[in-house]
Amino acid sequence: MQMHNTIRDEVLLDVRSLETHFYGEESVTHALGGISFQIMKGETVGVVGESGCGKSVTALSILRLLPKLTARTVGGEVRFHGQDLLKLSEQEMRKIRGGKIAMIFQDPMTSLNPVYTVGHQIAEAIQIHTGVSRSSALTEAEEMLRFVRIADPERRVSNYPYEMSGGMRQRVMIAMALACSPELLIADEPTTALDVTIQAQILRLIVDLKERTGTAVMFITHDLGVVAETCQRVIVMYAGRIVEQASVMDLFARPMHPYTQALMHSVPDRRRGRQSRLPEIPGIVPNLRDPIIGCSFAPRCPFAIDICREKTPVLRDIESGHAAACWRSEEIVCA
Amino acid sequence: MAGYILRRLVSTIAVMVMVGIFVFLLLRLAPGDPAAMIAGRSATEEMIAGIREQLGLNDPMPVQFMHWVGDMLAGDFGTSILAGRPVLELLSQRLEPTLSLAILTMILAVTIGVSFGVLAAWRAGGFVDRILTGFSALGYSVPVFVIGFFLIYFFAVRTHWLPVQGYVPMSNGIALWFMHLILPTVTLGLGFIAFIARVTRASMLEVLSEDYMRTAVAKGASSYAMLFHHALKNAGVPILTVVGISFAYLIGGVVITETVFNLPGIGRLVVDAINNRDYPIIQSVLILTSGLYVLINLTVDLTYMLIDPRIRY
Numbered sequence: 001m002q003m004h005n006t007i008r009d010e011v012l013l014d015v016r017s018l019e020t021h022f023y024g025e026e027s028v029t030h031a032l033g034g035i036s037f038q039i040m041k042g043e044t045v046g047v048v049g050e051s052g053c054g055k056s057v058t059a060l061s062i063l064r065l066l067p068k069l070t071a072r073t074v075g076g077e078v079r080f081h082g083q084d085l086l087k088l089s090e091q092e093m094r095k096i097r098g099g100k101i102a103m104i105f106q107d108p109m110t111s112l113n114p115v116y117t118v119g120h121q122i123a124e125a126i127q128i129h130t131g132v133s134r135s136s137a138l139t140e141a142e143e144m145l146r147f148v149r150i151a152d153p154e155r156r157v158s159n160y161p162y163e164m165s166g167g168m169r170q171r172v173m174i175a176m177a178l179a180c181s182p183e184l185l186i187a188d189e190p191t192t193a194l195d196v197t198i199q200a201q202i203l204r205l206i207v208d209l210k211e212r213t214g215t216a217v218m219f220i221t222h223d224l225g226v227v228a229e230t231c232q233r234v235i236v237m238y239a240g241r242i243v244e245q246a247s248v249m250d251l252f253a254r255p256m257h258p259y260t261q262a263l264m265h266s267v268p269d270r271r272r273g274r275q276s277r278l279p280e281i282p283g284i285v286p287n288l289r290d291p292i293i294g295c296s297f298a299p300r301c302p303f304a305i306d307i308c309r310e311k312t313p314v315l316r317d318i319e320s321g322h323a324a325a326c327w328r329s330e331e332i333v334c335a
Numbered sequence: 336m337a338g339y340i341l342r343r344l345v346s347t348i349a350v351m352v353m354v355g356i357f358v359f360l361l362l363r364l365a366p367g368d369p370a371a372m373i374a375g376r377s378a379t380e381e382m383i384a385g386i387r388e389q390l391g392l393n394d395p396m397p398v399q400f401m402h403w404v405g406d407m408l409a410g411d412f413g414t415s416i417l418a419g420r421p422v423l424e425l426l427s428q429r430l431e432p433t434l435s436l437a438i439l440t441m442i443l444a445v446t447i448g449v450s451f452g453v454l455a456a457w458r459a460g461g462f463v464d465r466i467l468t469g470f471s472a473l474g475y476s477v478p479v480f481v482i483g484f485f486l487i488y489f490f491a492v493r494t495h496w497l498p499v500q501g502y503v504p505m506s507n508g509i510a511l512w513f514m515h516l517i518l519p520t521v522t523l524g525l526g527f528i529a530f531i532a533r534v535t536r537a538s539m540l541e542v543l544s545e546d547y548m549r550t551a552v553a554k555g556a557s558s559y560a561m562l563f564h565h566a567l568k569n570a571g572v573p574i575l576t577v578v579g580i581s582f583a584y585l586i587g588g589v590v591i592t593e594t595v596f597n598l599p600g601i602g603r604l605v606v607d608a609i610n611n612r613d614y615p616i617i618q619s620v621l622i623l624t625s626g627l628y629v630l631i632n633l634t635v636d637l638t639y640m641l642i643d644p645r646i647r648y
């Protein structure tokens with residue numbers, strides 16, 4: 001594959017052993033237990049996993065947006081163009097946020113500032129990173145609204161968020177995120193809060209704009225179906241770790257981790273719209289406060305054997321470009 | 336919008352008419368005969384009766400009331416019984432110290448109170464926050480005159496850094512004017528600073544945890560822009576409300592402060608007028624301050640719309 005080669009040459013984001021903790025009254029939650037992955041220039045990578053597995057924390061750790069008082073990234077590196085973002089000063093980090101790496105969030109209803117017009121909010125992002133005048137930033141903001149296919153952008157630019165529907169607000173969020181032509185867009189469940197028909201529109205918009213701008217996308221979702229439609233590569237997370245990583249084709253053709261297999265066997269009902277969560281897999285997600293001994297999926301895994309409960313499997317290449325963290329991947333994939 | 340303003344104006348007029356009736360009756364029904372006061376101790380019955388006739392005190396109450404209202408609308412607030420000069424003239428002579436004190440106090444209270452509250456919310460539980468907690472306990476619980484005497488003792492009597500009392504008009508030099516107003520302003524302002532800072536802090540804390548604040552950080556906004564651009568305007572409605580309330584309390588606080596610091600303002604004029612039953616002055620000041628109060632309320636309500644576009648009446 002030609003695409004594969006160009007991708008392999010240029011690593012955009014290189015996350016190494018990223019470890020993030022939350023500090024409670026008496027306990028420490030190990031939200032990220034040392035995860036490593038790469039995103040290539042222009043690539044779309046899906047991040048899937050059940051609620052609470054650490055998808056959002058991964059995104060927030062990369063951009064250093066975690067709540068200051070309760071959370072800290074205690075280890076690892078986030079190399080962006082080879083430069084470790086975790087070592088940057090707050091001021092240098094501000095240039096990255098919204099400039100080189102932009103992020104859109106799950107709930108467009110609450111993610112826009114209610115007391116400023118959407119044009120103002122898009123223009124602000126442009127002004128921060130380019131230093132152009134207010135009026136030309138506003139003109140550009142209007143252009144961005146057209147870019148995300150909002151009808152009547154001349155009028156909409158001076159709308160307040162409350163005057164817009166959820167889908168339109170998410171378009172505004174996308175316009176704001178893409179305004180400064182970021183190299184990486186992190187989309188944290190950008191369609192989960194929307195109606196099903198709107199979900200499809202927004203998804204198509206992201207895919208389309210991604211193709212036109214060449215931005216790399218880290219696409220966080222509950223929905224494996226969405227991953228299949230939009231992504232080139234997938235990262236499957238479980239309990240703060242990556243359990244499987246492969247190209248979309250490989251993953252769907254031959255899932256190598258029992259957790260991924262379980263996810264696939266129960267593809268969520270998309271018609272249920274905003275309720276559509278990952279399928280119910282029997283068993284309990286491990287408590288991230290206790291140290292995990294052995295494989296964290298063992299209590300729910302139909303393939304678990306003694307070694308699974310004693311030693312933690314590390315993520316390893318089972319095949320070229322296809323990694324899994326499971327003692328029995330080779331057996332399972334053949335079965 | 337226009338309909339709302341119209342409705343507000345009508346209700347404002349209704350309020351002012353009620354205030355007028357109340358003020359009018361309050362003083363007519365109060366013990367003590369103003370005619371006798373004017374005439375003095377050695378006056379004869381005839382002299383007092385003459386004065387009563389001259390002041391129109393013999394007319395029926397409604398007629399007196401209509402006269403009084405009509406005169407006020409024509410800009411005539413009556414003549415001081417004691418000084419024998421138009422009330423408006425007396426008031427305007429006393430206006431500068433009072434306005435200076437009130438405006439400086441509000442500027443101090445709003446700027447310091449809001450910044451203090453914003454910083455305390457930004458670093459909740461931190462150094463500034465703890466200072467604010469202690470300070471506002473003080474600002475709430477200690478009466479104005481106690482703070483005033485304390486400040487006078489340390490900054491004027493002991494150190495001679497600032498004048499003890501008195502007022503110097505602006506025309507005699509801004510610096511001197513300002514020096515004389517520092518202690519009164521701080522004295523009067525402390526409580527308001529605490530009040531405004533507490534409300535700002537609470538309101539900001541709520542806003543800072545909103546999703547759109549994270550969006551702002553994600554687009555690269557600076558801490559300053561985060562706090563004062565994105566958060567403060569959202570936190571603005573409760574803050575504006577307490578600023579409005581502070582204005583109302585300010586009117587009372589000014590009287591005490593003028594007495595403590597011996598400032599020749601309207602507050603002192605009123606205190607003297609009450610002691611001497613100088614009705615025209617008391618009535619005028621009551622009416623004018625009520626009017627001011629109603630006007631501030633109206634302004635505050637209309638300003639809500641500027642702060643939050645979702646508020647429409």
Ligand SMILES: Nc1ncnc2c1ncn2[C@@H]1O[C@H](COP(=O)(O)OP(=O)(O)OP(=O)(O)O)[C@@H](O)[C@H]1O
Pocket residue numbers: 022029031049050051052053054055056057058067070222288
């Ligand atoms: N603000 C927080 N305070 C304490 N712990 C948190 C906080 N946010 C996340 N965590 C912890 O981090 C873990 C991962 O959370 P995260 O938000 O990344 O999950 P997620 O995969 O994004 O889930 P979802 O699909 O529901 O968004 C949670 O299980 C929780 O224990």
Ligand code: SF4
Pocket residue numbers: 257258259295296297298299301302303304305308313325326327328329
């Ligand atoms: S390591 Fe063992 S328990 Fe864990 S997923 Fe593989 S088979 Fe299941």
Ligand SMILES: [Mg+2]
Pocket residue numbers: 055056057188
């Ligand atoms: Mg999440």
